[in-house]
Amino acid sequence: MNIISKLALSATLLFTSLTASEEVPTQEEVAKLYVATFNRAPDSAGLTWWTNNSNLKLSEIAQSFFDQDETKALYPTDTTNADFITSVYQNLFNRTPDTDGLNYWENELNIGSFSKNSFIQAVIKGAQNTDISKDEDILTNKTSVGLSFAQAGKEDPEEAKSIMISVSADASSVTSALDGFGISLYSESNADDSSSSIDTVEVDSESTTLSSSITLSQINTLLINVGDTSDKKITWTTSLSVIKIDVVKGGSEKADIGYMDISEREVMLYAYSDAQIGDISIVYLDFTVLDPSTNQEVVVRKTIKVMIS
Numbered sequence: 001m002n003i004i005s006k007l008a009l010s011a012t013l014l015f016t017s018l019t020a021s022e023e024v025p026t027q028e029e030v031a032k033l034y035v036a037t038f039n040r041a042p043d044s045a046g047l048t049w050w051t052n053n054s055n056l057k058l059s060e061i062a063q064s065f066f067d068q069d070e071t072k073a074l075y076p077t078d079t080t081n082a083d084f085i086t087s088v089y090q091n092l093f094n095r096t097p098d099t100d101g102l103n104y105w106e107n108e109l110n111i112g113s114f115s116k117n118s119f120i121q122a123v124i125k126g127a128q129n130t131d132i133s134k135d136e137d138i139l140t141n142k143t144s145v146g147l148s149f150a151q152a153g154k155e156d157p158e159e160a161k162s163i164m165i166s167v168s169a170d171a172s173s174v175t176s177a178l179d180g181f182g183i184s185l186y187s188e189s190n191a192d193d194s195s196s197s198i199d200t201v202e203v204d205s206e207s208t209t210l211s212s213s214i215t216l217s218q219i220n221t222l223l224i225n226v227g228d229t230s231d232k233k234i235t236w237t238t239s240l241s242v243i244k245i246d247v248v249k250g251g252s253e254k255a256d257i258g259y260m261d262i263s264e265r266e267v268m269l270y271a272y273s274d275a276q277i278g279d280i281s282i283v284y285l286d287f288t289v290l291d292p293s294t295n296q297e298v299v300v301r302k303t304i305k306v307m308i309s
Contacts, residue, residue, distance in 0.1 A: 025058040027051050031146040032092075032139065033058075036120045037065045038074065039091040040160035041149035045280045045305055048150075053307075062117035070157075081109040088120055092127065092142070093135045094168060134169035141174045142167050147186035148178055153303055155280070210300050214238040214287055234304060235266045240289040243297060248284040255281035255306040271308055279308040 030050050034042040050061050065071055075084055085105050089097045097105070105123075108114045114122065127135040145167050149160060163181055167173050178185060215237050245267075247257045255275070259268040269283065287300045 025051055025056070025061060027147060027150070028143055029058055030061060031143050031150070032124050033062050033065060033120065035139070035142050035146055035164070036088050036092050036124055037062075038070060038160075039087075039164065040157060041146035041154070041163055043155045043157065043160060044150045044153045045155060045307055046150075047147075048305075049307065059117065059121065062121055063115070066117060081106050084116065085109070085119070088123060092123065093133060093138050095133050095135075098132075137169035138167070141169065141171065144174050144186055145177050148183050149181070151186050152181075152183045153305070154181070154183070155282070210240065210289065210291060210298060213240050214289070214300055214302060216285075216302055216304070232269050233266055234269065236285075236302070237265065238287075238289070240287075240292070243288045243290065245288070246286040248286060255283060255308070257283060267304075269304065269306060271306070275308045277308055281306040281308075 027047055030047060031042050034040060034047075050056070054061065054064075056064065075087070082102060085102055086096050089095060096102075105114075105119060109116065109119060124139070127139045129136045142164060145163060146160075149163055154160065159181065163177050163183075167177050174185070216234055242262060245260065245262060247260070255269055255271050257267055258270040260266070267285065283304045283306065285302045285304065287302065288297055289300055290296070291298045
């Protein structure tokens, strides 16, 4: 069997596998789509949206990526299939495709046997280590960095690109990339734990050990409907003495604190009247608390992420 025949058989088997196992897309699978399509880590809110709120299958998410402005900017209408294939290989594996692989996939895209999104899924699924390139290890490391970026609550698309630049097959490249952004390695238990509070918790460096002592109500991304005049309540629990709470707005500033009661341990959020579906806002709550071990005041930051739905 020649190399082209092997590629055809492999692609057929991969496509069958893809369509049979995509009903409930995982964060890992969607993170790989981000790497392949955008050459970056997934942003936290986007990853949460696609996996928890979109109600789409993996193939539908992959297709939807091509409706995004970011994709249209990366791959203008005059992008050739050969250039597209080369970009995807570079994004995933830090290399160009071999000649046989490039010719095969270019033909498949030209004749319409594969769509661009199904091509991406097939290449991801077929990643393996060879004497030439450690594709599987590279993709595994890029996925780990991407998931860590998202779990840390990061949103900046330029940072999402930058953190991926030096990731290779070497495990130390993961540590180096994360250390450069002060991010901890992705923890699957944190991602799957429905009792975790908000997507991300950012803590002052002097109060890291106190981070878990303040727990926000058990949600991931808070969804507020456009035109919803009712405030959405978030509560917190803590055994620490809360001296004060400062509110800091971030993101696109399409949501804000409407009311806060420290004694009742609750905060109410609302969406601005000009908010649009898909807008994302970030509101930080800076808790000034008394550290019982030092009797000193420290600040613990909790992050509330809001998506307008």
